[in-house]
Amino acid sequence: MIRRLKYQEIDFEKYNRCIENAVQKKFYAERSFLDISTNKKWDLLVYKDYEAVMPVPLIYKFGIKIVINPKLCQQLGIFSEIDSVEINDLFYDYFVKKYSILYYGFNDVNSFSKPLKKRNNFLIFPDNYETVRQKYSPKRKRKLRLDQEVLDNSEIIKNFDLEEIKDFIRSTGLGADAKDLEQFINLLSKFHLNDKLDFYGFFYHQKLINMIAIYKENYSLALLGTYNERDSVKLSGSSYLIDKVISENIESKIFDFEGSEIPAVEEFFRGFRPELRPYPCIQVSKKDLILQIIKKSLFLN
Template sequence: MIKRLSYQEIDFEKYNQCVENSIQKNFYCDKETLDFLCKNWELLVYNDYEAVMPIPFTKKLVFKVVDMPLFCQQLGVFSKENNTVINQKFLEYLNTNYNVINYQFNHENRFESLTTKKNYIIPVQEYAFLRRKKYFKGRKSTVKTAQYLEFKEVFISDEILEFTCDNFKGLEKQSDLDFFIKYLFFLKKSNKLKMFGSYFENQLTNITILTADSKSFSLLGLINNEALKEHNGASFLIDRILQENIENKSFNFMGGSIRGIEVFFKSFGSELQEYQVIQNSKKDIILNCLKIS
């Protein structure tokens, strides 16, 4: 039986135990992360927290609208076993009882009826084998020619924040960039932030911003100084991070649906890892609101 719980009704001790022991566990299902990223969220629970499904939402007039918040890639069903029958019950409950603009399941959840998005990962492996056998020929060459650059771990400072604000691409609104900067401070406080920079003659050419845990790095941002792009700092940085960490931590590129970016990720020998999504237009939402109401 699936129950719908408001935030105030959630037993967070049971919730944390469920997600911690789940085979689908990821960074986004942590209570603290959800609390920071989501304006509002509630929970679907199967039986006595045998499986859980966080639901982020915003309020549009009198309706709740499900929409993934910025910087949150995958939620979905979390449980000890990836039971396709139970997962389908969650999907049916979501579609029947919510107005969904965008909801993204984790890569372990599988459904017959949903579309997919692309993500690319590099599992833990020997770096020498990865570079020799899996790097694209052109990427090997680019990395080799950029070895004159200096590699440093960097930390939140006036210089790094100024570089980020001046060069970050992909956010349309200033408020989104402001939220991203706050997110960096949240990750730092949570000990989940890692940043590395490449330098040419003491000039910062690129920054990689990663979320980190004991088993993996996930790419949150790869920021380029367009005036210094001929130095190939992005390729240099990714390669050096892999060189120093891939034998102990997997690397998650956190995306890959845009063709040029997809090719860049694949050129490091990454593997496709798809996840499924629900996406509806505003017209679909209006019709569904009328149906549910």
């Protein structure tokens, strides 16, 4: 009932139609996002004639296929017109039997008969901007009231010089090692060059001090990155940029904060009073992954 397809075997007309009509619809499952983020290294699990689908991103280590969500891809999972626990369980059982899984994030609509680990995400759903803004926390509203001097000497610039953008990410990308940082920069650049991502910069006295990266689909926006010059954080440029994007798009698009495991970042997101939307995932240690691989090897032999 569930079958596995390699990338070159996928009927993308049927796949795109399934994603478009899915109750779980997420931009992470769009072909354009997956092709760029995985470099076209993904399988597809299919129920019947594309009545439900499940993208499976892959990396290869020592010739072994390992499942892990690619960078900047928070949620995948099962996509269908009606979310069915029974069908989701079929996918889950097939998935864990056939693949060696390090990390896989399902989507926030998927339900299963068995308990799974949950991670947090935050969304603002389409509404009138003034209604959305009224829900912001008092602290967030205060942060958005910039001093007149700041207003007189600042500007927001969208999609400025890409090399300047890259250099700013390098100088502000705290907590990431150099290799990971370059991979993020490369991925963001590819999305941007494929007209899927916009950069918004907050310039104060003509100097870039804050920047956000926004992934865009016609039904959803996602905050894929926030970058701040440390000495200028108190000016609240990032809050101002996020609010601007929300004000221009929230009547017709979901705004996705992408969630965070860092308490300070989660607190920052909560200031915009988004809805908490936890999503299930499979997450194992590298030791358990090795045991998975050994068991599957013994079974195959």
